[in-house]
Amino acid sequence: MRYCLALDLKDEPELIAGYEQHHRRIWPEIATHLRAHGVLGMEIYRLGTRMTMLMETDDAVYDAAKMAQAVVDQPKVREWEELMWRFQAPTPWTPAGEKWTPMNKIFDLSAQ
Template sequence: MGRRICFALDLVADADLIADYERAHAAGAVWPDVTEAIRAKGFESMEIWRTGDRLFMIAEVADDWPRTIPPELAATDAKWEAAMDRFQKPLPHAASGEKWVAMDRIYSLDEQ
C-alpha cells in the first residue's frame, strides 16, 4: 500500500517557455528512460498540473520510496533535470538546490 505525496514548483513566467515545457511533458514526449527512472524510484502514478507559472505534482509512491536506481537511469534522469532547469525556478522557501518542494496536507474532506 503506497502513499500520496504532493509537490509544488514554479516555472519561469514566460509564455513561450511554459509552452515549451508543456510540449516536453506531452504524452510520448518524455524520454522513455526518464519514465523508467521515475517508476524505478518507486513512483506508482504521477500527474503534473499547472496554473499560471505554478506547477503541482500529485504522486502515488510505493512504501519504499524513494528507491535507489541503477546508475544508467540516474544519469539519464540527471540529463533530463538539467534540460528542464531553464524552465523552472525554485519556490521562494525552497532549500538550496531543491526544485520540487513537498507540500503538507492541511485538510481532508474524508476526515471531517
C-alpha cells in the first residue's frame, strides 16, 4: 500500500539543515526497524517547512500500531524519534500528540 503523510519542520534554517543532514544517512537501526515493520520504500520531500512522506508498505507485515509501539519498546528507535522531534513541528491539522499525518488523495490520473 502507498501512504502519503505530512509534517512540518520548525522554521529555523539551521534546524532544517540539521534535519536534512540526519536524513542523508539514517542510523542503521532505523533502517532495520522500518524494513522489519514492512516498509518497502520511503521518500521525504520538502518545500519550505512542509514535508511530504511517500511510504510503500507490505500489507502482510505493516502495522502502524506496532511501529508506534517500537518507539516505546526499542531504545534506539525512541532516541531517533526524540532527536527528530527537535526539528519537527506538527502541521496545523495534526491531532495533538501525533507527528506524521495522513494526507487525503484528491486526484489519481489512472482513474481518469
